[in-house]
Amino acid sequence: MSGGAPLSEAEAQCFIGLGLPLLQGYGMTESSPVVSVNRLEDNWPITVGRPLPGVQTRIGENNELQVRGENVMKGYWKRPEDTAKAMTADGWLRTGVQSSLDGVRVRILGRIKEIIVTSTCEKIALADLELAITSDPFFDQAYVIGDNHPFITAFVVLHPAQWKALGAAKCGGSEADDAALNQGPACEIALAHIKEACKRFPHYAVPRVVWCTLEPWTIENAMMTPTLKLKLKLNNLAARYATRIDAIYGGQGG
Numbered sequence: 271m272s273g274g275a276p277l278s279e280a281e282a283q284c285f286i287g288l289g290l291p292l293l294q295g296y297g298m299t300e301s302s303p304v305v306s307v308n309r310l311e312d313n314w315p316i317t318v319g320r321p322l323p324g325v326q327t328r329i330g331e332n333n334e335l336q337v338r339g340e341n342v343m344k345g346y347w348k349r350p351e352d353t354a355k356a357m358t359a360d361g362w363l364r365t366g367v368q369s370s371l372d373g374v375r376v377r378i379l380g381r382i383k384e385i386i387v388t389s390t391c392e393k394i395a396l397a398d399l400e401l402a403i404t405s406d407p408f409f410d411q412a413y414v415i416g417d418n419h420p421f422i423t424a425f426v427v428l429h430p431a432q433w434k435a436l437g438a439a440k441c442g443g444s445e446a447d448d449a450a451l452n453q454g455p456a457c458e459i460a461l462a463h464i465k466e467a468c469k470r471f472p473h474y475a476v477p478r479v480v481w482c483t484l485e486p487w488t489i490e491n492a493m494m495t496p497t498l499k500l501k502l503k504l505n506n507l508a509a510r511y512a513t514r515i516d517a518i519y520g521g522q523g524g
Contacts (some may be wrong), residue, residue: 272294282315294319305325305327307319326339327371327376330358333370387417402467409427425514460480464480
């Protein structure tokens, strides 16, 4: 079973092709916790499967997946205001994820808070884009921005061994300093990898600018939570790269 974070379709198909029946599902604590899951006899990796018996799903405002059933919580303990925000007026749980329904199968598009809108009014799911980038072994981590900006920028942590094998030699060294790493050939190599990894996305979603580092984002440097999620992107990572972000968008990509 796979859950807790998005699984790329390519990875799922790889495991299935090797004979390992990897089944992806979706749920949240407030739904006790499983909402839907793929079955052995009915596994469609691009979705998180069909709802469990007794669980109802629908698509609400802003393409939000909403859930109803006996598995849904009655509310947060002594937090009536938060409970009211989490539920619709007619008693459906707001999941906070944008989804579509393929028949009754649930397909997750991304978290609403992680759907950005560029200054040209294009909507982009950050999680999908970051997952595509890190599917390339050249990258260990990715952080994508572009909300209310005319193009997308990717901040990436390079895989040290891959960089040494594929990048450093072409750049005449093994630049570990961010300033040196982000000049000329190094950025061109990283951007070429990103464009290839994101080729299935519309052109406006493909990052035009990349900033590289070999320093990983970790729990210790406050860039990641104990559950290995990038921590509060709009705060920690954005603050860390604020000067670079201003330079990128102030110069419109220069």
